[in-house]
Amino acid sequence: MDPEDVARFSAIAAEWWDPTGKFKPLHRLNPLRLAYIRDGVCKRLGRDPLAPNPLAGLRVVDIGCGGGLLAEPMARMGATVVGVDASEKNVHTAAVHAAETGTAVDYHATTAEALAASGEKFDVVLAMEVIEHVADVDLFVKSLSELLAPGGVLFLATLNRTPKSFALAIVGAEYILRWLPRGTHNWRQFLRPSELNAAIRPYGLGVRDLTGITYNPLSDEFRLNPRDLDVNYMGWAERG
Numbered sequence: 001m002d003p004e005d006v007a008r009f010s011a012i013a014a015e016w017w018d019p020t021g022k023f024k025p026l027h028r029l030n031p032l033r034l035a036y037i038r039d040g041v042c043k044r045l046g047r048d049p050l051a052p053n054p055l056a057g058l059r060v061v062d063i064g065c066g067g068g069l070l071a072e073p074m075a076r077m078g079a080t081v082v083g084v085d086a087s088e089k090n091v092h093t094a095a096v097h098a099a100e101t102g103t104a105v106d107y108h109a110t111t112a113e114a115l116a117a118s119g120e121k122f123d124v125v126l127a128m129e130v131i132e133h134v135a136d137v138d139l140f141v142k143s144l145s146e147l148l149a150p151g152g153v154l155f156l157a158t159l160n161r162t163p164k165s166f167a168l169a170i171v172g173a174e175y176i177l178r179w180l181p182r183g184t185h186n187w188r189q190f191l192r193p194s195e196l197n198a199a200i201r202p203y204g205l206g207v208r209d210l211t212g213i214t215y216n217p218l219s220d221e222f223r224l225n226p227r228d229l230d231v232n233y234m235g236w237a238e239r240g
């Protein structure tokens with residue numbers, strides 16, 4: 001982890017569940033990415049996405065869970081969820097919120113790297129919007145691969161390193177629209193899809209699906225677009 005980066009998130013930890021606050025973009029993305037994760041898991045593991053608890057019996061870890069925006073709904077879909085974040089403040093916010101909503105999530109203030117060292121395994125590993133914040137991409141990816149049980153699925157979301165992502169995610173989102181505090185992202189840490197694939201390959205993982213998430217300023221809506229990975233994108237990988 002990168003202590004300075006984690007401190008930036010700790011400073012605004014109380015805002016995680018404010019849909020109009022500093023995490024507004026994540027709240028806006030949440031329905032899209034949750035449906036994508038649910039459908040991907042169900043497709044890969046042969047489950048019915050329309051069942052009341054489509055993820056029942058699965059062990060999920062949400063790495064860099066922040067306030068638990070993904071961890072909580074994953075638990076409500078039936079999964080047994082562990083949420084970990086390097087920031088103690090984030091984990092505190094997440095645990096308080098889960099208690100308020102009566103959602104069972106097992107939160108721990110630790111890093112992906114430390115959890116992997118403990119030898120725990122999960123059917124689903126989520127690392128959504130985290131990899132562009134870590135100090136050592138290779139060590140982080142190695143840890144994610146170690147956390148994956150045989151036949152497990154790894155979900156990743158990040159930002160592409162393109163001129164367009166500089167214009168939209170840095171200048172637009174941090175300086176003009178002020179959606180995010182300045183300095184939230186370092187454009188040089190964004191990863192091209194080819195770099196993401198190259199990072200996971202040495203650990204026997206391959207990307208199976210990728211989709212872009214595009215923002216339309218006229219309708220003020222996000223949507224999935226598999227043909228436009230220029231700015232935000234997510235996908236899943238598995239062994240082999």
Ligand SMILES: C[S@@+](CC[C@H](N)C(=O)[O-])C[C@H]1O[C@@H](n2cnc3c(N)ncnc32)[C@H](O)[C@@H]1O
Pocket residue numbers: 001002005006009026063064065066067069070084085086087090110111112113127128129130133134140
């Ligand atoms: C942009 S937030 C993503 C929050 C959440 N995954 C979501 O998408 O709603 C990134 C989070 O990753 C955490 N983080 C950074 N490096 C980490 C690491 N190596 N292990 C665990 N958490 C980490 C930060 O503390 C921060 O809360």
Ligand SMILES: [Mg+2]
Pocket residue numbers: 129130132133185
């Ligand atoms: Mg980010």
